[in-house]
Amino acid sequence: MNSNERSPDFTFSIAAKLRAAGCVFAEDEARLLAAAARTPDELAAMADRRASGLPLEHVVGWAAFCGLRIAVDPGVFVPRRRSEFLVRQAAAVARPGDVVVDLCCGSGALGAALAAAVGRVELHAADIDPASVRCARRNVASAGGRVYEGDLYAPLPAALRGRVDLLLANAPYVPTGAIGLLPAEARLHEAAAALDGGADGLDVHRRVAADAAQWLAPGGRLLIEVGERQALQAVGIFERSGLLARAVRCDELDATVVIGTMPGADRATRRHRDRE
Known part of the structure; x- marks a missing residue:
């Protein structure tokens, strides 16, 4: 001690x-x-x-998330406890060996937590912010994860197309006009790109959903966190992108997650056929 x-x-x-x-x-x-x-x-x-005013997590260098200590460097988005609900939703349907991609990964907390919950997964993550990429690489190292620097899907290996079982994206969803209302800890000490979701907060979600079908395997799922009032609109965005969509809510954590499923054979059926 x-x-x-x-x-x-x-x-x-x-x-x-x-x-x-x-x-x-x-x-x-x-x-x-x-x-x-x-x-x-x-x-x-x-x-x-x-x-x-520096966030506590930036001072001590880590954040508690899903029972893990997630390294958080200065300027990197601090994982919120509400995002544990997204991890729970993903873990409920994940299987060992799944191909998992964590877009807008920040510190890599979502991917690291899901890998810890499920066990063996093929973990990939990406973020546009170099500081976040460096931080995420430390956090996913124990799970054998790989982290790429770039905008959304752009830096991902082409070999992942059509193979992703779980696509997680805690993309920014604060409307531009509401950024000034955020606590100073976030507003002043986290990258604007990790917070600002555009006019209605869903600009990045539209881009993620638009290309998701190219990367998801049949029966694969896209999970994104949104504000409660954005859920219905986000479901519509998913559906227009060809996904079967629904929203789930956890009042305890004040968390809302939209889940989109790629039509096609479920993963268990697909893998059984692959072995034949």
């Missing part, structure tokens, strides 16, 4: 600083900072960065 955790007075003073800066869970955050810091001076510096 870090020696800072055995200094209640010092940790209390850190908590007081964080509380004064508006951190709602100041005591919990102070304990996390104390566990991460190697010296009292480093702890004080970390507390100063947090008090200035």
